[in-house]
Amino acid sequence: MRRIGNAFLAIVLIVCAAAAIRTGAGAEPEKTLLTVYEGPKTMRSSATAAVSVNGFDLFVYDVMVNHEHIWNADTQPSSTPMTYFDFSGTARIEVRMPGLEQEVESAEVLPGSAGIIPEVKDGTVRFSVSQPGQYTVVFNGNVNKALHIFANPPEEDIPDPEDPNVYFIGPGEWVMDAIVLHDNETLYISGGAVLHSIISVPNARNVRIRGRGIIDGSDFPAWNQPGSYARVPISLDHSRDVTVEDVIVANSNCWNVNSYSCRNVTMNNVKVISGRQNGDGFTFQSCTDHTVTGCFARTWDDSLVLKNYSGSTKGITFRNCQIWTDLAQSMEIGYETDKGLTLDPEISEVLFEDITVLYNFHKPVISIHNSDDAFVHDITYRNIVVENAFMQGDNGNNKELIEMTLQNSSWSTVKDEFGSIDNVLIDGLTVLNTADGKIPRSRFAGHDEEHRITNVTLQNVTILGTPITSLKDMKLSADDYCDGITVR
Amino acid sequence: MKLKFCIALLAAMILILPSAAWAETADSDDTIVTIVRTPEQEHAERPPCFPDPSDNYIRLPDTENIAQGKPVQASAHNDVYVSRNLNDGKVETYWESKGFPAEMTVDLEGVHTVSSAAFCLNPSAIWEPRTQEITLLVSTDGENYTEISPAAVYEFDAEKGNRIRIDFEPAEAAFFRAVITSNSAYPAHSGGAQVAEICVY
Numbered sequence: 142m143r144r145i146g147n148a149f150l151a152i153v154l155i156v157c158a159a160a161a162i163r164t165g166a167g168a169e170p171e172k173t174l175l176t177v178y179e180g181p182k183t184m185r186s187s188a189t190a191a192v193s194v195n196g197f198d199l200f201v202y203d204v205m206v207n208h209e210h211i212w213n214a215d216t217q218p219s220s221t222p223m224t225y226f227d228f229s230g231t232a233r234i235e236v237r238m239p240g241l242e243q244e245v246e247s248a249e250v251l252p253g254s255a256g257i258i259p260e261v262k263d264g265t266v267r268f269s270v271s272q273p274g275q276y277t278v279v280f281n282g283n284v285n286k287a288l289h290i291f292a293n294p295p296e297e298d299i300p301d302p303e304d305p306n307v308y309f310i311g312p313g314e315w316v317m318d319a320i321v322l323h324d325n326e327t328l329y330i331s332g333g334a335v336l337h338s339i340i341s342v343p344n345a346r347n348v349r350i351r352g353r354g355i356i357d358g359s360d361f362p363a364w365n366q367p368g369s370y371a372r373v374p375i376s377l378d379h380s381r382d383v384t385v386e387d388v389i390v391a392n393s394n395c396w397n398v399n400s401y402s403c404r405n406v407t408m409n410n411v412k413v414i415s416g417r418q419n420g421d422g423f424t425f426q427s428c429t430d431h432t433v434t435g436c437f438a439r440t441w442d443d444s445l446v447l448k449n450y451s452g453s454t455k456g457i458t459f460r461n462c463q464i465w466t467d468l469a470q471s472m473e474i475g476y477e478t479d480k481g482l483t484l485d486p487e488i489s490e491v492l493f494e495d496i497t498v499l500y501n502f503h504k505p506v507i508s509i510h511n512s513d514d515a516f517v518h519d520i521t522y523r524n525i526v527v528e529n530a531f532m533q534g535d536n537g538n539n540k541e542l543i544e545m546t547l548q549n550s551s552w553s554t555v556k557d558e559f560g561s562i563d564n565v566l567i568d569g570l571t572v573l574n575t576a577d578g579k580i581p582r583s584r585f586a587g588h589d590e591e592h593r594i595t596n597v598t599l600q601n602v603t604i605l606g607t608p609i610t611s612l613k614d615m616k617l618s619a620d621d622y623c624d625g626i627t628v629r
Numbered sequence: 630m631k632l633k634f635c636i637a638l639l640a641a642m643i644l645i646l647p648s649a650a651w652a653e654t655a656d657s658d659d660t661i662v663t664i665v666r667t668p669e670q671e672h673a674e675r676p677p678c679f680p681d682p683s684d685n686y687i688r689l690p691d692t693e694n695i696a697q698g699k700p701v702q703a704s705a706h707n708d709v710y711v712s713r714n715l716n717d718g719k720v721e722t723y724w725e726s727k728g729f730p731a732e733m734t735v736d737l738e739g740v741h742t743v744s745s746a747a748f749c750l751n752p753s754a755i756w757e758p759r760t761q762e763i764t765l766l767v768s769t770d771g772e773n774y775t776e777i778s779p780a781a782v783y784e785f786d787a788e789k790g791n792r793i794r795i796d797f798e799p800a801e802a803a804f805f806r807a808v809i810t811s812n813s814a815y816p817a818h819s820g821g822a823q824v825a826e827i828c829v830y
Contacts, residue, residue, distance in 0.1 A: 176663040183670050195660040231659075308678045312665055316673040333665045337673055341755045369723055376755075570766040 162394055170543040173230030174295055178333035178353070181314035189240025190222035190288050191225050194232045199224045200333075200353065201288075204391040205416035206466050207441040208285065208580070212531055214365060218416030218441070225353065225389065227332070228273065228434040230299075232292060233410075236266040251277040252463060252497045253528055253573065272508035275412065275437040275463050283498065291412050291438070293353060293387065300329045300351075310334050310354065322348045330354035330388055343378045350375065351386040359392035363417045371395035371419075375402045385411055396421040396442065402451055405430045412437040416467070425457060426450035427481070432458045439465035445496075447488060449515055451481035454488040459496060463604060466501040474517060475510030476552035478560060486515040486560075505544040505583075506530060507567065512550040514558040519573040524569040531576040542604075543583035544574065547592050559592035567597075572604040580604045587622025596625040677720055686752070686790030687755050689828065690745050694807060696735045696829040705731040707820035715827050720749050720791075726809070726821035733827060734791035734806040738771055744799040746778075746807070748826040749792040750785050758786045759814040761822060765795060782811070 150616045168315045173195060180186055180200030187201035205218040222240075226232070238245050238480035248266040250257040255276065260266035270276060273294040279287045306326050312333030321341045322328055325348070330336055332353030337360045342348050356374045365369040374390045374397055377383055381404040389412045390397050396411045397420060400406055406428065413436070422438030425431055436459075438444040445463040447454050464471045472493050479486040498506055506527050511517050527542075534540025547559050575581055581604075587593040599617075600611040609615050612628050618625045675681055696716050703712035703724055710725035715733055724733070735742075746765055751758055765778035777800050783793040809822035 173660045175660050176665060178665045179667045181667050181670060181673075181674055195662070197660075197662055197664070308676070310676045310678060312667040313670055313812040314673040315676045317675055317679055318753040320679070332664070333667050335673075343755075343757065367721070370721075478684075498697065550640075604829070 147200070163220070169365050171230060173228060173232065175230075175232065176227040176295065176332070178226070180314065181312070181335050182335070183314045184226040184335065186288070187222045187240070188284055189220075189238065190224075190473075191239065192222075192224050192236045192288070192290070193235045194226050194228070199226055202391070204414045205359070206414060206439060207416035207420075210467060211535060212468065214418060216418060216441075219612070220416075221286055221414075223289040223389075223391070223414060225234075225293060225332070227353065228294040229295050229296050231269055231271050232599065233267065233269045234290065236278060237264060238286065238288075241280060241286055241427050243281060245280050247281055249279045249282075251279065251499045251528060252526070254497065263303060277465070289414065289437075291389065291437070296332070296353060296387070300327050310336055310352070312354075316360070318508070322350070324348070324593045326618065327351070330356065337373045339374055339376065341373075341376045341378070342380045342383055344409045344545075345380045345383070347382045348380065349386070350388060351384070353389075355389045355391055357392050358394045361394040363419050364395035369394065373397070373399050375399065377387065377401065377406060379403065379512035383407070385409075387411065390414070393417065393420060395419050396424050397440070398423045400425040400431060400505050402427045403431070404428070406432075408433045408436060410435045416441050421446055422464075423459070423470075425454070426477075427452040428454055428457065428584075430456045433462060434460045436462045439467065440463065441468045441472040442471045444471050445493070446470070447491060448475065448477040448487060449479050449481065449483070449486045449513070450477065453486050453515075454491070456490045458492045459493065461495045462491070463499060464495045464501075465499045466503060468503050470504045470508045471498050471501050471506045472496065473508050473510065473520070474520065475508070476550045477554065478511050478515035478517065479513035480554045482554060486513070488515055488517045489495050489519045491520045492523070493521070493525065494523045496522075496525050497527070498530070500529040500531060502531050502533060502605050504532060504534060505537045505541045506532070507543045507570075509545040509549065509562055509565070511560045511562055512553045514614065515560040516563070517560065518563040520565045521569045522570065525571070527572045529574045530572050530581055532581060533576070539606070540581065541584045542581040543567070544585075545594055545597070546584070546586045547588040547594065548586060559588040561587075561592050562594040563596055565597040567599045567602070569601045570599065570603070574601065575605065578605070580607075580609075580614070583615060583616065583617040585619040585623045585626060587620060589622060592622065594623040594626070597623075599628045602628065617623070641800075670763040682788055683790070685788055685796050686794055689747050689792070689794060690830040692830050694747075694828040694830060695737055695741055695743070696827055699738055700736040701810060701827075704731045710823075715824055718826070720751050720825040722792065723750065723823055723825035725819060725823050728821045729810050729815075731807065731809045733824035734804055735745070735827060735829065736771070737805060737829065738801045739826055740801050742799050743767065743802045743805065743829050745793045745796050745830040746793060747806070747826070748783070748824055748827065748828070749790075749826040750823060751825055752787055752791045754787045755783070756787055756791055757814070757818065759812060759818075760784050761809050761813070762811040763795070764808045764810070765797065766806040766808070767800050769801055771804045774804075775800070780808075780810060790821070802829075803819065817830055
């Protein structure tokens, strides 16, 4: 009996010790909280990349991207690996790249501002992150098969699946032609879910789209191919009070997160990766009061873009976002600024703040192409970091760092009237790297005496480590229809 | 002896099993992990929170659609929405006319006795409900047409499959013509009449 009692005591002690180890009672520092998501049983993890966090394997998705840095209506995307998890504490990330032809000998973790120096040993990349965020790993100095890791914060306030106003999509692979959301409805797409569908919010109020899962368009041929059409993954249309959070949008057959004539829209931690025709990232037309924070856009067309299709644009903020622009512009206003032929169209009170451009391979990083007759004014770019300004342009054209124009284009609706650009502030622009090691050119071009670009101030500009304090040093050309262009 | 073995086994289960999941690195006991599992699936499925609406779809005749793939002529189209989309068997593609009245005529390649027609749009929920006014006519020679169904307004609703069915007195037809004179989606969401499939039975 005593032996049995001793054994029982031993078991209790062991259980308590094990429980203490597992829960971290009395341990310093606090344990990392980690959530990893199995992939759908119908899919296989990428053969290109194998990723683990704190020893737990992640499911890695291959998503479409495109390394063709010039428009091609029949382009064929390639793929790159992407994965995600949630955590607080410290995430020790380990990456192997069996899909690369060459063993990994070096690696870089972006954004550089994170200050992460990975260890590379025997083809394995190791590094730790302590802050949730979006991280990109580039291998052997080549962007091919760059790994995108979305390290989310722990998820809170997951909606109740029993709530009659909630559409709750759990983990797994799901397909549905389209989801239309109405007033007061929430669509939740769980981590571990891959949803082949599109989400439309027409004429609705108080709508939420959220969850850590993936909205996938790979079932659909590119929108411009015979028999196909645009299947916009997230389309807000004449709606207000809409929130979009946390989801990943991948493999769209056209543009990605679209808002048309909407008001009071908030987007946070939304990740977009696209590689097909007209794959714009966050594209808003004639919208007011939109705030986009903590989002990621790797796109094969404009990454962040504002236009006027039917009325004016006002009060748009992009803050703390990362951009990778494989085609077109990174932060574009235009070209269409009055497609709806409205009276006195404007685009105003726009803020791009704390934006990191990981790569731009094609056209200007900052651009206002007022290609119709709008009054574009009160536009601010603050703390913009361009890690790799590799604009190759189109046959030598449109490769500027900054471009502002009042000129017709193939996207113009108003051919015989022109607008103006006034009061633009670029405060804090840092370019870390260019393709040729030289300062890229910038170009401002008004139209005539009455249609001018005025009052544009650039300050706190540093390119390739050199503070820029003059138009000449900036390599900025401004034609006779520009006034008050200041670099200081 | 058995008791000692059981204690050792229990201790191993308690200590080793959790650490086996953390065993990739030496200091792996600093993580509390939640692994979100996915269900057993053999293919992508419709999300359970969205019941399949097809039970509510308007039923079409079980007989052969004799219009599919036959020569078709139609009024001028908008953009890429060409007339061959009218009877290509795909509801994802559609014909859209330039304004009204919009007319389409199918050559049935021989005289048939017809008694039903259907007009389909894409059943996707992104197609907002709309109505179209439709008149039906038939001809045996391609020149003289007889009205078999007078102009009437029909409702297209994705909840019902975005399709309508028109039954009429049986008639001999070598050519089947429909004339659409209104579309409630015009002009905000269409440039004229819209038909993804015209079906004749």
